[in-house]
Amino acid sequence: MSLSQIEIQIIAALVAAACAIPGVFLVLRKMSLISDAISHSILPGIVIGFFITQNFTSPLNVLLATLTGVLTVVIVEAIQKTGLVKEDTAIGLVFPAMFSVGVILIALNANDVHLDIDAVLLGELAFAPFDRLIVSEIDFGAKAIWVMGGILLVSLSLLIIFFKELKVSTFDSGLAAALGFSPSILHYGLMSMASITTVGAFDAVGAVLVVALMIAPAATIYLLTDNLKKMIIGAISFGVIAGVSGYWLAHLLDASIAGAITTVLGLLFLITYLFAPQNGLIATLYNQKQQRKEVMLITFLLHLKNHEEESERLVSHLSEHINWQEVKAQSVLELASKNNFINISKGIIGLSEKGVEFTDLAVQYITDNEKSQIEEIKKEWFLFRG
Numbered sequence: 426m427s428l429s430q431i432e433i434q435i436i437a438a439l440v441a442a443a444c445a446i447p448g449v450f451l452v453l454r455k456m457s458l459i460s461d462a463i464s465h466s467i468l469p470g471i472v473i474g475f476f477i478t479q480n481f482t483s484p485l486n487v488l489l490a491t492l493t494g495v496l497t498v499v500i501v502e503a504i505q506k507t508g509l510v511k512e513d514t515a516i517g518l519v520f521p522a523m524f525s526v527g528v529i530l531i532a533l534n535a536n537d538v539h540l541d542i543d544a545v546l547l548g549e550l551a552f553a554p555f556d557r558l559i560v561s562e563i564d565f566g567a568k569a570i571w572v573m574g575g576i577l578l579v580s581l582s583l584l585i586i587f588f589k590e591l592k593v594s595t596f597d598s599g600l601a602a603a604l605g606f607s608p609s610i611l612h613y614g615l616m617s618m619a620s621i622t623t624v625g626a627f628d629a630v631g632a633v634l635v636v637a638l639m640i641a642p643a644a645t646i647y648l649l650t651d652n653l654k655k656m657i658i659g660a661i662s663f664g665v666i667a668g669v670s671g672y673w674l675a676h677l678l679d680a681s682i683a684g685a686i687t688t689v690l691g692l693l694f695l696i697t698y699l700f701a702p703q704n705g706l707i708a709t710l711y712n713q714k715q716q717r718k719e720v721m722l723i724t725f726l727l728h729l730k731n732h733e734e735e736s737e738r739l740v741s742h743l744s745e746h747i748n749w750q751e752v753k754a755q756s757v758l759e760l761a762s763k764n765n766f767i768n769i770s771k772g773i774i775g776l777s778e779k780g781v782e783f784t785d786l787a788v789q790y791i792t793d794n795e796k797s798q799i800e801e802i803k804k805e806w807f808l809f810r811g
Contacts, residue, residue, distance in 0.1 A: 439573035441664030448639035462520035466497040468527030494620030641690035
């Protein structure tokens with residue numbers, strides 16, 4: 426494995442880790458689309474900075490691009506606060522306009538410059554190692570490694586220092602204000618960090634991959650845990666795994682590295698979306714099926730409790746009078762028997778002592794309508810287990 430291959434993977438990993446940190450908070454704050462807006466709207470800041478300094482690597486470029494990103498957030502929120510349009514509509518109005526301003530500035534003032542749309546949008550990690558950091562004729566490696574490493578270090582430092590404040594303001598801005606934190610300052614601080622990260626990653630990986638690395642790992646881990654610390658660690662891990670494995674997928678297929686990384690991110694999300702233990706699609710469908718069986722079971726037990734006559738307790742009665750199909754009726758009978766809620770003698774069903782007690786608790790739950798109560802009942806009676 427060559428030095429450039431190692432550097433490409435390091436850059437991908439650093440970009441992924443740096444993007445994951447603000448990405449988690451954007452996902453939790455339901456502001457995922459704002460990352461797309463920032464990644465496109467920084468172009469005017471970069472262009473204006475270049476016109477002033479005639480240098481792509483000037484710190485002024487980073488400052489102006491960051492300010493442009495924050496300005497985008499301010500404009501989006503100002504439009505949203507009018508109440509005339511929703512946030513997604515405001516984002517859809519602002520970032521194409523900002524991106525277009527950047528393109529127009531290039532066309533008017535740098536007409537002889539070739540603007541490679543593929544490079545701007547998709548980026549090209551393969552070229553990142555060619556931009557070297559050379560000091561006193563000493564090659565310190567790819568510049569992107571130092572830039573993204575520095576941004577990651579700053580992000581981690583700010584996260585550690587302001588973790589409690591960010592956590593409180595993310596989940597309850599009112600409580601944050603009551604505790605003396607300023608939700609607005611924290612919000613724009615987060616947006617500034619997201620803008621700086623986007624600017625640093627823009628040149629190496631392009632706008633599309635910045636958005637993918639900022640949102641996809643956070644959205645994936647969100648399906649697996651609701652613990653903030655685990656979310657941050659998991660999002661960083663997913664991003665780094667996707668960055669490295671995406672590179673080798675691109676190497677194998679001789680394809681775009683950015684495209685391969687985005688594909689891996691999509692596959693990781695799809696697998697998690699389908700198979701997550703609690704929030705995955707399969708688990709959700711299974712839980713919904715069990716909830717339907719739970720409703721039928723309680724309906725059946727309440728029917729037995731409210732009807733003493735034998736004609737209402739016949740096994741055949743379930744299909745004839747409650748209008749349940751034979752398969753559904755058999756499923757409910759098996760569930761009730763498995764939990765020892767009923768006794769069946771000569772085709773007549775009766776409630777067991779356990780069944781009577783459970784039914785009384787279920788009636789109390791229906792009366793009080795407290796979700797936590799039914800969960801405790803399920804745990805106590807081992808419903809659907811065994």
